[in-house]
Amino acid sequence: MFNFEFYAPTRVIFGKETETRAGELVKEYGGTRVLIHFGGKSAERSGLLDRVKASLDAAGIFHVELGGVVPNPHIGKVYEGIELAKVNNIDFILAVGGGSVIDSSKAIAYGMTEPDKDVWELYAHERQAKGCLPIGVILTIAAAGSEMSNSSVITNEKTGTKRDYGNNMGRPKFAIMNPELTTTLPDYQTESGCTDIMMHTMERYFTQGGNMEVTDEIAEGILRTVMKYAEILHTDPTNYEARAEVMWASSLAHNDLTGCGNDGGDFASHMIEHEMGGMFDVTHGAGLAAVWPSWARYVYKEDLPRFVRYAEKVMGVTRTEGLSDEDVALAGIEAMEAFYHRIGMPVNMTELGISPTEEQMQTMAEGAVRAVGGPLGSAKKLEVEDIVKIYQMAK
Amino acid sequence: MFNFEFYAPTRVIFGKETETRAGELVKEYGGTRVLIHFGGKSAERSGLLDRVKASLDAAGIFHVELGGVVPNPHIGKVYEGIELAKVNNIDFILAVGGGSVIDSSKAIAYGMTEPDKDVWELYAHERQAKGCLPIGVILTIAAAGSEMSNSSVITNEKTGTKRDYGNNMGRPKFAIMNPELTTTLPDYQTESGCTDIMMHTMERYFTQGGNMEVTDEIAEGILRTVMKYAEILHTDPTNYEARAEVMWASSLAHNDLTGCGNDGGDFASHMIEHEMGGMFDVTHGAGLAAVWPSWARYVYKEDLPRFVRYAEKVMGVTRTEGLSDEDVALAGIEAMEAFYHRIGMPVNMTELGISPTEEQMQTMAEGAVRAVGGPLGSAKKLEVEDIVKIYQMAK
Numbered sequence: 001m002f003n004f005e006f007y008a009p010t011r012v013i014f015g016k017e018t019e020t021r022a023g024e025l026v027k028e029y030g031g032t033r034v035l036i037h038f039g040g041k042s043a044e045r046s047g048l049l050d051r052v053k054a055s056l057d058a059a060g061i062f063h064v065e066l067g068g069v070v071p072n073p074h075i076g077k078v079y080e081g082i083e084l085a086k087v088n089n090i091d092f093i094l095a096v097g098g099g100s101v102i103d104s105s106k107a108i109a110y111g112m113t114e115p116d117k118d119v120w121e122l123y124a125h126e127r128q129a130k131g132c133l134p135i136g137v138i139l140t141i142a143a144a145g146s147e148m149s150n151s152s153v154i155t156n157e158k159t160g161t162k163r164d165y166g167n168n169m170g171r172p173k174f175a176i177m178n179p180e181l182t183t184t185l186p187d188y189q190t191e192s193g194c195t196d197i198m199m200h201t202m203e204r205y206f207t208q209g210g211n212m213e214v215t216d217e218i219a220e221g222i223l224r225t226v227m228k229y230a231e232i233l234h235t236d237p238t239n240y241e242a243r244a245e246v247m248w249a250s251s252l253a254h255n256d257l258t259g260c261g262n263d264g265g266d267f268a269s270h271m272i273e274h275e276m277g278g279m280f281d282v283t284h285g286a287g288l289a290a291v292w293p294s295w296a297r298y299v300y301k302e303d304l305p306r307f308v309r310y311a312e313k314v315m316g317v318t319r320t321e322g323l324s325d326e327d328v329a330l331a332g333i334e335a336m337e338a339f340y341h342r343i344g345m346p347v348n349m350t351e352l353g354i355s356p357t358e359e360q361m362q363t364m365a366e367g368a369v370r371a372v373g374g375p376l377g378s379a380k381k382l383e384v385e386d387i388v389k390i391y392q393m394a395k
Numbered sequence: 396m397f398n399f400e401f402y403a404p405t406r407v408i409f410g411k412e413t414e415t416r417a418g419e420l421v422k423e424y425g426g427t428r429v430l431i432h433f434g435g436k437s438a439e440r441s442g443l444l445d446r447v448k449a450s451l452d453a454a455g456i457f458h459v460e461l462g463g464v465v466p467n468p469h470i471g472k473v474y475e476g477i478e479l480a481k482v483n484n485i486d487f488i489l490a491v492g493g494g495s496v497i498d499s500s501k502a503i504a505y506g507m508t509e510p511d512k513d514v515w516e517l518y519a520h521e522r523q524a525k526g527c528l529p530i531g532v533i534l535t536i537a538a539a540g541s542e543m544s545n546s547s548v549i550t551n552e553k554t555g556t557k558r559d560y561g562n563n564m565g566r567p568k569f570a571i572m573n574p575e576l577t578t579t580l581p582d583y584q585t586e587s588g589c590t591d592i593m594m595h596t597m598e599r600y601f602t603q604g605g606n607m608e609v610t611d612e613i614a615e616g617i618l619r620t621v622m623k624y625a626e627i628l629h630t631d632p633t634n635y636e637a638r639a640e641v642m643w644a645s646s647l648a649h650n651d652l653t654g655c656g657n658d659g660g661d662f663a664s665h666m667i668e669h670e671m672g673g674m675f676d677v678t679h680g681a682g683l684a685a686v687w688p689s690w691a692r693y694v695y696k697e698d699l700p701r702f703v704r705y706a707e708k709v710m711g712v713t714r715t716e717g718l719s720d721e722d723v724a725l726a727g728i729e730a731m732e733a734f735y736h737r738i739g740m741p742v743n744m745t746e747l748g749i750s751p752t753e754e755q756m757q758t759m760a761e762g763a764v765r766a767v768g769g770p771l772g773s774a775k776k777l778e779v780e781d782i783v784k785i786y787q788m789a790k
Binding site: 001002003004005006007008009011012013014015016018212213214215217218220221222224225228229240241244245248249252257260261 | 396397398399400401402403404406407408409410411413607608609610612613615616617619620623624635636639640643644647652655656
């Protein structure tokens with residue numbers, strides 16, 4: 001067990017119709033001139049944007065809006081947001097969307113406090129942020145956990161590089177979470193979200209760097225819950241209880257609760273997928289499902305007891321007579337693949353719909369190692385050649 | 396499932412030697428003139444107080460100190476603290492201790508922002524606080540969870556009444572948690588603490604007012620963890636891992652994480668015990684152990700499925716053939732009593748060492764109902780006559 005810090009100051013307002021409190025909350029946190037940042041047309045079509053604007057109007061708060069954030073959000077849109085925010089003297093960013101919108105909002109909020117510098121430098125890990133405008137969130141996709149996290153991931157669309165930056169200043173002041181807002185999501189998005197939530201937990205679970213029993217228990221509980229409700233949502237997408245369980249799990253999986261006492265997590269699968277996201281623009285959660293089984297088979301012998309525990313406590317594998325630890329661990333990985341298939345997720349890159357060349361795999365592996373400044377992962381240290389092998393296994 | 400808010404902004408600094416960061420942290424949160432508030436002589440004898448003062452000195456921070464906080468902390472000590480803080484223009488309260496010290500610190504911090512009013516009015520529920528000085532914590536007992544909670548409990552020693560007050564302004568800015576600081580605690584204190592931690596979770600678990608699966612999973616995981624390590628500490632009190640698991644669980648059990656989606660919790664056992672604490676000055680956790688089994692037997696039929704789930708998932712009761720739900724629920728309560736006995740806790744008031752008269756039981760029952768302004772509990776609404784019956788069952 002390692003020393004740790006836990007800091008999750010975001011105030012969560014959870015439940016039905018909570019988006020009507022947007023104006024009141026922005027005001028409480030000092031916002032007077034708001035940039036409403038959102039993604040596609042669904043926020044407009046559903047009437048959500050109108051409800052949010054009405055709430056801000058009722059609180060007497062000035063607002064401008066900027067839509068068009070895409071999955072794997074672009075630095076170009078961030079620059080556009082910073083310019084718009086400067087012109088309008090914006091003092092609060094309200095993100096209406098999922099992880100991409102929140103991450104883009106965080107980048108704008110950093111950029112606004114140092115408008116003479118290029119905010120991409122943060123994502124290139126060339127400097128640290130000195131400040132961040134306050135951010136509020138109205139969550140419409142349960143997945144990224146960015147609503148309570150300190151991290152954000154931005155893609156430089158010119159170079160195809162996807163990079164993350166984390167800083168406690170970027171944690172949103174409040175997050176409004178109404179599960180009803182997620183009921184119209186396409187199934188593929190819903191299940192990609194569930195996969196991402198689980199992976200945020202699993203990245204912190206599969207480490208060799210210290211563990212706490214209470215953290216493991218919480219992680220396992222979150223994983224069992226998400227698996228249960230991901231399957232329900234696959235056939236019953238408007239189930240409120242299921243939407244709520246998954247939405248709250250999305251925050252708990254990535255607000256560091258599931259990492260207390262360990263070494264910060266493995267995150268190799270995430271870095272391996274980030275390169276695929278940067279090069280092929282795949283859906284993040286689905287991309288994770290496509291690489292995790294291969295990653296797991298490549299590393300499980302390095303920490304067999306943990307993979308056995310996972311198989312038994314999370315995947316419900318029963319140890320029948322004659323099964324070795326290795327058998328149980330592999331049965332757990334197979335059970336995970338079967339679960340991914342049950343919820344319509346891929347378990348390799350072919351099923352994901354991409355087929356990188358050997359050269360592209362080499363490029364992605366080098367990019368992943370460069371992004372973290374050295375070998376990936378804590379469960380097993382992965383060099384470029386290891387990552388290439390994992391991509392090859394995941395074809 | 397109900398709508399809920401979750402807000403746990405306290406920054407946790409967890410692990411070995413973390414108390415050396417006290418000065419740096421007080422400074423970061425704006426403290427320049429600090430009241431160090433603590434309990435008995437152990438903080439002095441162990442050298443902890445000297446280390447804390449050295450850390451404040453190194454950061455150039457003025458400090459005065461006030462010790463002598465007793466379990467079931469007195470409003471008289473709070474008044475003394477407010478006077479001392481006024482005279483010294485204190486702008487930050489540093490609590491070095493467990494729940495009693497933190498609660499007393501919260502009361503002083505409220506009192507300092509409205510020095511012309513009697514702070515007891517908050518605990519008498521006659522008004523709301525308008526402000527609160529910033530508070531930092533160096534935790535020395537894992538039990539109350541006050542280090543991350545919004546609540547505090549103060550006893551009016553003149554009237555023998557023990558009352559609670561909750562307000563988000565009272566949540567500490569930071570909590571330094573070094574499990575090593577708890578290794579010298581007497582076993583009875585350690586196990587009373589474990590009982591209190593479990594009860595904070597159980598009060599939120601046994602409700603009829605909505606539940607979330609992910610919240611239940613987390614609650615059950617915390618309970619299993621505390622039971623496991625409470626038994627280890629009973630025979631191996633210097634076990635660092637066990638101290639750490641219990642200490643982190645103490646915060647998670649009472650920072651509202653285990654209440655998300657339900658109706659705020661039952662808390663009848665707590666209120667029933669508070670009256671015993673006010674009248675007989677018993678150790679809080681031990682008092683809870685002495686009343687819980689009787690409370691459980693009095694109410695379990697009102698929510699049988701939940702008591703069955705508890706028996707199976709937390710207490711490990713196996714449903715053998717022929718057992719009814721009622722049998723399983725009762726077996727869970729019996730297993731809980733057996734666990735209390737294994738860690739040296741009482742399961743009734745005789746074992747606790749008190750024997751209230753019928754008249755005293757009537758007085759306590761009336762006090763409990765008066766304290767919450769009506770019937771207690773959500774699992775079953777308890778009137779004065781119900782509470783008297785529970786006291787009688789717990790004799």
